[in-house]
Amino acid sequence: MSADEGARRDIREPHDTQESRAASGARPHRSGAGKGASKSSGKTGAKASGRGTAQPGPPGLAARDAATAILLKVVRDGSPLGPLLEAGGAPGFRALSAQDKGLVRAILDAALRHRGAIEDAIRKRLERPLDEKAHRLSALLHLGATQILYLDVPDHAAINLAVTAAGRDRRTAKTKGLVNSVLRRIARERGEILASAASVNGAPDWMIARWEKNWGPERTAAILAAHADAPPLDLTAKSDPAALAERLSGDLLPNGSIRLDRLHTVSKLPGYDSGDWWVQDAAASIPARLLGDISGKRVADLCAAPGGKTAQLAAAGALVTAVEKSASRMRRLKGNLERLRLSAEFAEADVFSFQPAESFDFILLDAPCSATGTIRRHPDLPWTKREDDIVTLRELQQKMLAQAANWLKPGGILVYATCSLEPEEGEEQAHIFTKSHDMFEPMPLKTAEFPELQDFSTPEGFFRSLPGMAFGGDLRGVDGFFAARWRRLN
Numbered sequence: 001m002s003a004d005e006g007a008r009r010d011i012r013e014p015h016d017t018q019e020s021r022a023a024s025g026a027r028p029h030r031s032g033a034g035k036g037a038s039k040s041s042g043k044t045g046a047k048a049s050g051r052g053t054a055q056p057g058p059p060g061l062a063a064r065d066a067a068t069a070i071l072l073k074v075v076r077d078g079s080p081l082g083p084l085l086e087a088g089g090a091p092g093f094r095a096l097s098a099q100d101k102g103l104v105r106a107i108l109d110a111a112l113r114h115r116g117a118i119e120d121a122i123r124k125r126l127e128r129p130l131d132e133k134a135h136r137l138s139a140l141l142h143l144g145a146t147q148i149l150y151l152d153v154p155d156h157a158a159i160n161l162a163v164t165a166a167g168r169d170r171r172t173a174k175t176k177g178l179v180n181s182v183l184r185r186i187a188r189e190r191g192e193i194l195a196s197a198a199s200v201n202g203a204p205d206w207m208i209a210r211w212e213k214n215w216g217p218e219r220t221a222a223i224l225a226a227h228a229d230a231p232p233l234d235l236t237a238k239s240d241p242a243a244l245a246e247r248l249s250g251d252l253l254p255n256g257s258i259r260l261d262r263l264h265t266v267s268k269l270p271g272y273d274s275g276d277w278w279v280q281d282a283a284a285s286i287p288a289r290l291l292g293d294i295s296g297k298r299v300a301d302l303c304a305a306p307g308g309k310t311a312q313l314a315a316a317g318a319l320v321t322a323v324e325k326s327a328s329r330m331r332r333l334k335g336n337l338e339r340l341r342l343s344a345e346f347a348e349a350d351v352f353s354f355q356p357a358e359s360f361d362f363i364l365l366d367a368p369c370s371a372t373g374t375i376r377r378h379p380d381l382p383w384t385k386r387e388d389d390i391v392t393l394r395e396l397q398q399k400m401l402a403q404a405a406n407w408l409k410p411g412g413i414l415v416y417a418t419c420s421l422e423p424e425e426g427e428e429q430a431h432i433f434t435k436s437h438d439m440f441e442p443m444p445l446k447t448a449e450f451p452e453l454q455d456f457s458t459p460e461g462f463f464r465s466l467p468g469m470a471f472g473g474d475l476r477g478v479d480g481f482f483a484a485r486w487r488r489l490n
Contacts, residue, residue, distance in 0.1 A: 057164060063100040064161050066092035067107045068139045074112065074380050076135050081108065081380035110150040111143055113228060113379035117197035118145050125185045126178075137172050137179075140165055144183045149194060155187040202227055203382040207372070210387075214423055215466065222468030223421070223480075231376045232476045233260040235277040236285050236308065238315050238340060244277060254452035254472040255289070257282040275340040280308040281377070283465040283478035286453070287417035288312040288364060290445070290463065290485050297361035301344075302351055302404055305329030307336040309366060314342040318362070325350035351400045359409040367397045369418035369425045373480025376467055394424045401433050405440065410490040413443065417483040421466065426482030430462060433486070440486040460484075 070090050073079040084090045085105060093104060111118065122141050123129070130138055144162035147153040159180060166172040166179045186193065201208055202224045211220040235258040237244040245252040247270060251259040258277070260269075271277055288309045291299065295317035301310045304322035306329060313320045314337070322344045324330045330348050337344060347354055351365075370390050375381045401416055408414055416433070418425045434442055444461020447454050452472065456465050463483040465471075471478050 057168065058161065060100075060103070060157065060161050061164060061168075062092070063096060063103045063107075064143065064165050066090060066096060066100075067104045067111075067143055068136065068165065069093075070104070070108060071111060071139045071143060072135055074108075075115075075139075075383050078384045078386075080384055081112070081378065106151060107143060107146055109230065109379060111146040112383065113230065114146070114150055114197065114202070115142075115379075115383060116202045117193070117200040118142055118149065120200045121145055121149070121186055121193045122182060125182050125189075136169065137166070137175050140172060140179060141182055144179065145186050148183060148187050149190060159183045159187065198225070198228070203375070206387045207382055207385070211421060215421075219466060219468070223466060226467035226477055227376045227379070229376070229476075230262050231281070231479075232262050233264055233266070234258070234280060234282050234285075235260065236280045236312060237277050238275065238311075238342070244271065247271070251474065253282050253474060255282055255285060257285055259474060259476070273339075275342075278308055278311050278336065278340060280312075281374075281479040282471055283373075283481040284308060284419065285312060286456075286463055286465075286481065287366060287415050287483040288316075289450075290415050290483055291362045291364065291413055294318040294362055298358070299362040299364065300356065300360045300404070300407060302354075302363065302365045302400070303367060305333040307333040309364060310344055311337060311340050311342055313364070314344050315340075320344040321347055321356070321360070323347045323349060323351065323354050351403050356407050359412070360407055361409055361412050363404050363408050363412070363414045364417070365400060365404045365415070366417045366419075367400050367425075369393055369397065369420040370422055371419050372421040373419040373465075373467070373482075377479065390422050390424055394429070397425060397429055398432060401429065402436075405433075405437055405488075408488045410488050412488050413485055414440065414488065415483055415485045417481065419479060419481050421480045426464065426484075427458070427460070427462060430460070430484035433484075437486075439489050441489060443485045443487050 069092050070081070070084045073084055073090065074081055085093060087094070093101065096104065119142065122145055140162050144158050147158035148155055162183055163176050163180050167176045172179075208220060208224070211223060215223070234253075235244070235248070235250070237256070237258060241256040241258055242252055244250075245258045248258060248260060253259055257280070259282070266272065266279060285308070289312075291313075294313060297318055298321070299313050299318040300321050300323060301313055302323045303325075304310045305324045305326060307322070310320055310322045310333065322333060324333055324346075325348065327348060330346060334346065370385055370393060371378065371381055372385070397418070405414060416430065418429075420426060430442075434440070442461065445453055445457040445463055446461070447457070450457075453463060455469065456463055458464050463481065465478050465481045467477055467480050469477050
């Protein structure tokens with residue numbers, strides 16, 4: 001589970017980014033080719049307004065305004081994107097039609113996924129840098145460039161909407177000419193920009209420096225390349241994954257996940273209403289599998305929402321206790337299990353206040369973390385995280401792991417997992433736990449037990465996946481994940 005409670009979703013809901021592209025009709029450019037910019041003056045009959053955009057405007061303007069407001073919340077204020085796109089999220093977004101909501105999601109996904117390249121393109125086409133307080137102007141340029149470079153939106157439409165939006169707000173009304181000239185130049189030089197985009201950092205410098213230190217320059221380049229491309233859609237079947245893969249015309253991965261083309265409206269897929277499957281990245285499905293045979297056993301799923309792993313455990317016949325401190329995420333978890341027709345015991349509590357009636361045979365702790373392993377699914381994460389978050393989370397993870405160990409029966413198995421690329425939240429935590437808990441023995445992954453995970457097993461026997469690593473020959477890879485397990489001695 002990520003530190004931002006709304007950020008990571010193993011069970012995808014209709015507002016998630018992969019589905020949004022299908023719903024909106026907006027599609028990423030497949031190459032640098034595109035329509036040239038038309039000669040549009042960008043003039044409208046609307047007068048510059050104050051801080052709002054209440055006056056009627058051309059089609060698409062309301063969606064652009066909503067996207068601008070949300071982008072500012074993410075990159076200026078550090079707000080996670082997920083909650084802003086939910087039913088109770090950003091006000092301007094809530095008022096949009098379903099089609100415009102899909103368009104906003106598609107724009108924001110591309111804007112954040114390619115933020116580094118877009119900012120670089122804008123900066124090189126300005127005569128002088130923007131004032132550091134010109135947040136709205138920066139966002140207008142960024143979203144206009146996003147549509148020109150990465151979405152199949154006619155250049156003239158993207159430019160006209162940006163100019164109109166600038167003119168309707170008194171904070172940016174005098175910059176219409178600047179917006180027009182910069183975006184027209186970006187449209188003219190699209191091919192050059194896209195050709196050099198891969199050389200521009202797609203994450204903050206501190207984040208890339210960490211990855212290069214921990215994983216090396218070559219692996220870091222593969223991670224960044226994976227983040228630049230929207231991921232496929234992975235499903236976990238409640239039963240008979242081979243039959244479900246055939247039914248959905250998907251690829252069956254070695255771990256049993258079903259992989260589909262990324263452009264799908266999830267709730268429209270066969271088997272959604274009947275609860276035959278749930279959305280879960282292939283790597284995210286591994287920690288629950290490390291527990292082994294859990295049928296009829298008491299299993300605690302700690303930090304359980306949104307419920308992908310809870311569903312795995314329940315489908316495997318376990319007597320699951322799902323522990324989740326967030327009321328809203330607990331409601332989502334219960335709703336997901338209800339759709340799947342699976343049952344569990346629910347405890348709305350954090351790990352430190354939870355008091356189980358008896359010990360567990362198995363415990364799965366999917367701890368709060370920086371979630372840097374899920375950036376390809378949540379491209380806002382690089383721009384909402386700070387390096388000191390990792391220090392804070394590391395301390396929390398260590399305390400949670402020690403607390404969870406108290407609830408395990410002798411002979412029971414404990415699995416610790418995070419969706420982080422940072423060793424402090426993975427490998428280092430495992431070493432600390434082993435050294436400080438002599439009643440627990442490590443249980444390394446063995447090839448005979450999990451042959452499909454051979455390429456993901458570290459020398460210590462931990463599970464470690466990184467974006468850019470192929471899984472079962474599928475070059476689209478998996479999210480970044482870590483997992484370790486121990487057995488409690490008698």
